[in-house]
Amino acid sequence: MFDGFRNGLGLAMAGKNPWGSPGKGNGGGSGDGDGSGEGPGGGGTPSDGNSDGPRNPWLPGGGSGGKKPGSKPGGRRSASIEDIFKNRGPEGPRRAGGGGGGGFRVPERPGGGSWLPIIIVAIVALWAILSMTHFIQPGEQAVVKTLGSYSRTLEPGVNFSAPYPIETVDVEDTEGVRAVSIPEGSNEKLILTGDQNLVDLSYIVRWRINDLRDFKFQLAEPEETVNEVAEAAMRASVAEKTLDETFTGQGRAEIEQSVRERMQTTLDGYRAGIQVVGVQIEKADPPESVVDAFRDVSVAEQNADQARNQARGYAQQTLARAEGEAEAFDKVYEQYRLAPGVTRQRLYYETMERVLSQTDKTIIETEGVTPYLPLPEIRRRATAQPPQITVEANSSRQGGQ
């Protein structure tokens, strides 16, 4: 659509220009009186014919474009056609191969001379118009320099300027936020913290152009400047924090804030026309070679918690047992106090029953009897065990088969 519009403009200009060019070029004037000029024109046909061959299609176009103003060229051309038929009639068939276009132009060399500038002017005009119209997209701005000197800033929309050498237009995206990741790639970037430790830090700086004029004309290398300023600010800010603070969320937030402010102050000092939108710390890790030691710290914390939990478990258990036992004693004692003697005897006999019923007993009634140890019992137990082993061996063998 734009092209159509531009072409339309171009054609209009091209059509208009022939007015100027004949007047300027004098070619029209001299061509009329140049009957003798045809001779030399004939001599020049081979070269002209070659160069005019491709240009031929233009002629009707130019003629139609310039119909209104082109009465003069039209008249001239018809005259030239007649001339061809008169003078070169016999040669016509031979020259047919040379192209009708050459035939049209050749006799009137000055007339041809008036076409060349028209075409040049048309091209120049088209190009000029293209360089004069500027479509600034939303979010963009452009600076215009008139003969090198800043003249104005163009806002989004259709804008016009003087053609190229006089005014230059430089379009730049001003609303878009640019993000720079530092360091580039996934390199390790060690930064010294305030307590002389090292932290592996990567961050993103987001910025946009605030004042296009300053951005264009104040800094030799604006983008590199942003990177360097960011790095200086980041290192200055991290150096104010301890290593542990850089790992905490709050410490990071403070660093981000202070980097942003530092950068803005520095860039404003350069009048860079840059607004720092934000700084984000992407990653703050211990250096790779000491990361194990750092992990061990968190493991140690787990271990300590584990030890505490176990101790608490033990405490609960001990207390519960103590309370249980005390409670039980209290209950029994309560009853015991009601009938101390009987209860004591009862407890004694009950316990003895339980104890002695489960054990081998030997009672030595009379004095002087040698104590008799229950040897059969021991032997029985000794013989009972080996069969058990063989049984186990058998079963395991069966299991093996």
Added chain:
Amino acid sequence: MENLWNNYRYLIVGLVVVVIGFFMSAYVVNEEEQVVVIRTGEPVYYANRPGSDYPAGVYFRIPIIDTIQRIDKRVLDLELTDEEVLSNDQQRLMVNAYARFRIVNPQTMIERARTTDGVRTALEPILNSALRQELGRRTFQQMLTAERGAALANVRANLDREARQYGAEVIDVQIKRTDLPSGRPLQSAFERMKSDREREARTIRAAGARDARVIRAEADAEAARVYAESFGQDPNFYDFYRAMQSYDETFRKAQEGEGERGDSSIILSPDNEYLRQFRGVR
């Protein structure tokens, strides 16, 4: 055509001369540069100099006699990379710094340094020594934090004083990076960090162990208190009661799922209290 030439010969020649003359004498001064016109070796006038009355635009000169020199008007940078600086406490530090400057006096600049690169070459050793001097006065710790700003302000002032002689103004000096030199200093820093963490890990574990001990001891003490409170009502009965429990526990058979227990054989004397009735009352 010949008529044209014949009729307008002087006009055409004049035009051509004018056009050639125009292109030889006119020059464009861009917004981002300043121009010095040098006539036979002497700078005669300036365009687009900071604070001058001649802004950017088209100017004319006398062809051939006048030559023009374009100088960047924008903020330029001077980089100092990986300079090893010794701090007051003999620590080594790799410093990357930069200075930002702009040319404010093109005449001086041209006389003393010819080009902006000449200015850079002249300023670099000055920046280097100013930086060393300032940082060398401070300890490693101060270099990093507290007095960094003050040190850089001093460096800037020193550098600016020197830069004025070359027609430049130093806007800012910043330390971009301060690193430990690779190799031993870096390794020892890592070692220190590692041992620091190890210490922390040990401290944490020890604290955990201490807490565990205290918790257990407190529980034991509390249990003792509970026992004492309860059993203290009648120590005599407690002795009996506890003895009964103890016998039960000691002589019982192994329960389900329990390991082997030692078998007990008891040899009783007839005088045993338990057998008092067994003997019959004598």
